[in-house]
Amino acid sequence: MYCISRLLILQYNLLAIKQEYRKSFLVMDMINKLPPTIIESILCLSPIQEAARTSILSKEWRYHWTKIPKIVFHEDVFQVSSYGDELSTLEETFDNIESQRKGMTKRCKFFYAIYQVLLKHEGPIDEFTLFMLPDKTCVEIDHIISYLSRNRDVKKLKLDVAGYRLPSSFFMFDHLTDLYLGYCDLYHQPTFKGFYYLASLFVDNVTTTRSTLLHFLSSYPLLKSLTLYTDDIQDIGNSSITNLFECLPLVENLCIWLMAMKCFAQNGVPRVLPSALVHLKYLYINDMDLQYGLPFILL
Numbered sequence: 001m002y003c004i005s006r007l008l009i010l011q012y013n014l015l016a017i018k019q020e021y022r023k024s025f026l027v028m029d030m031i032n033k034l035p036p037t038i039i040e041s042i043l044c045l046s047p048i049q050e051a052a053r054t055s056i057l058s059k060e061w062r063y064h065w066t067k068i069p070k071i072v073f074h075e076d077v078f079q080v081s082s083y084g085d086e087l088s089t090l091e092e093t094f095d096n097i098e099s100q101r102k103g104m105t106k107r108c109k110f111f112y113a114i115y116q117v118l119l120k121h122e123g124p125i126d127e128f129t130l131f132m133l134p135d136k137t138c139v140e141i142d143h144i145i146s147y148l149s150r151n152r153d154v155k156k157l158k159l160d161v162a163g164y165r166l167p168s169s170f171f172m173f174d175h176l177t178d179l180y181l182g183y184c185d186l187y188h189q190p191t192f193k194g195f196y197y198l199a200s201l202f203v204d205n206v207t208t209t210r211s212t213l214l215h216f217l218s219s220y221p222l223l224k225s226l227t228l229y230t231d232d233i234q235d236i237g238n239s240s241i242t243n244l245f246e247c248l249p250l251v252e253n254l255c256i257w258l259m260a261m262k263c264f265a266q267n268g269v270p271r272v273l274p275s276a277l278v279h280l281k282y283l284y285i286n287d288m289d290l291q292y293g294l295p296f297i298l299l
Helices: 002-032 036-044 048-056 075-079 106-120 139-151 168-172 210-217 241-246 258-263 290-298
Strands: 070-074 127-132 156-161 178-182 200-204 225-229 253-257 282-286
Touching (some): 070 075, 106 139, 127 139, 139 168, 253 258
Parallel strands (some): 127 156, 178 200, 200 225
């Protein structure tokens, strides 16, 4: 009697497993029938390491991740990944080269992962994000930026690379519409002709000079949104607050740190602007105080 009951329980468990398998198969079959654009949009919501792991699901999914238009690399998240120290998040995707990775530092593994993703990627990269704390001169980042500027029509670029000096290849992105620069060094490029399509710019604690920043801003004829959160603007040139606003004829949304405005107002604040900011819809002054901020508000 005991044996019969055990057999019945086993048969019931096998039937339940079979039904669950059928459900999983039906779900997977439904997902496989989704349009490629929908699948790419779903994968864009996941970190690139997780998106790459979907390559082991089936033959149909092996290369889906290589077509996603949005790529984000965050060094801190990458280093504390729960998949360990051997880039196991990409192991299933790339060739068996574990022996070549032995002895590599975490920084080297991080760059290696970026190189592999870029080399295996197919189609356009609309958005690329890199967050890390590099050395002041980092050849690896130079190579990444150079590759993207030459081979990909990147439209949205986010670089948060503390202390890193932007290379000349950075100024070769011809299709940018959105740009975020964080904690990097920006210096004058005489041959820079501008990002013609740029509509949104976020400058966060970037080290630069007044003349460089003005040349940078004046090169965007379609700029509509500017966020300027930096006070590390070196005193080179005789630029004024008037020159700053002359670079923003079409701006609609302006968020600016009061200290950044003060860097351009060493000769005082004019009573009126040379041209009215007729398109301005939203103004936010960070770290506002009446003593120094009121003249700017009146302006």
